[in-house]
Amino acid sequence: MARRADGRVNSTDRTKRYTPDTFEDGSAVRRLAAQPQEAPKEARPLKSGVSSQTRRNRARATQISAGYAVFLAIVCTLCIAACVAYVKLQTVVTTQAEDITSKEKELSDLKADNDAYYNTTVASEDLEAVKEAAQNRLGMKYADESQVIYFNDSENSYVRQYQDVPDAK
Template sequence: MASTRNHNRYDNRRAQVRQAYYEDGNAARRLEEVPVRPKKKLSKTAQKNRAKSTNMGKGYIAFLILVCALATGACVHYIKLTALVTAQKSAVDAKELELNELKSDNDAYYSEIMTNVDLEEIRDRAINELGMEYAEEDQIKYYTPGNNNYVRQYQDVPEK
């Protein structure tokens, strides 16, 4: 019987040594890695303080609801503004596309008109049919503008 006791002590000691050298991941995990601690008796003031710290009053809950509502409202407002900006950008892009199409149409019409105009025919018709002549040197009046890029005419230009 004494040999059985010694043998059990040896097995127990051997199991403790194995547990001491256990490395995580080299075998199946142990189910109880965190030791269970016995609960201590707390004083009444400590129990009251713990209960008070875990308790949420009505005012605190109302404050949290108000903060959540404000945050939600701010997020909704931000999303609406983002959608508005996106819609305006797409409207501007559509207008720019329309402007580019109109410019290209205008350029095409201008090119078509300019190819159909024969300046030599216009000069011949003006001189022969309408009796127009080139201006002589004494009929030409030169004007040098000031700082402005435009000229205002306050009265008619005299004939002679």
Template sequence: MKKVSGREGYDSRKVNRGTGYYVDGNTVRRVEEVPQRKKKQVSAAAQKNRARNMQMSRGYVMFLAVMCVAVLFACVHFLKLKSELTEQKSQLTAEELKYSQLKAENDAYYSETISSVDLDAIRKKAIEELGMKFPTEDQIKHYTPGGSSYVRQYQDVPEQ
């Protein structure tokens, strides 16, 4: 340890003002006990007041009981709603699975039906057996629909 006198030789380490020595490191050179404080004497009225304030009144206990019941009810209600939501999600998932299976079956049936139809055989039968012919240009009538995407023909289209 080194004696510190004034400003010269001042080090950034901690300086003990009583002895003028500085401590290098983190070891304790001398342990001093903290003096205990004396307890003040409190009057009997103050002690009685403190004891009364530490006790809970009946109204406060009832308020706490009602609040506990309300919180319990809210928690039970929340859990009930959460379980209903989970059940609805599982039902939705099951319905989506059914839908995708039905769609796949429908697409497979449609593909099978379309592939089973032989258009060349139908054309051949229509031309040879039924005497049908392809239409000529003057037999084709072009019609532009108004607002809908398809046209239903309820009667013959007039020639004009």
């Protein structure tokens, strides 16, 4: 197998071809490709082993342009404002839910009190005594059929009387 001076296999030898991405089992160690003797002047390594072009690229990569910094500041401000607005809305919703719960409890308490007062009133009054007092002491009577006037109410609601009732015929 013929090798060149840089350690690579000659392209004329087709039996084995070595490429950087091939893997070979065994105990043989590959030879490293020889380093170029002289690097170009602008890419010449400095004392630390890093070229000046690499240093400039790294310095440029660590800097942020003014426009990008302003953009990031605006985006961060908008995100913080959205978070604050969300927390405020969450607080309002929680407060309203607590108010609704307290009003529902107050309503149920008032309904219970109203039912209790109604039952007490109904139990304390004797309707037969009221009927007897109205008929005997006050001279009240039940209405005759001739005194009752029927109205057609299409809305199924109560009627307010603003004028005299016309005679029915």
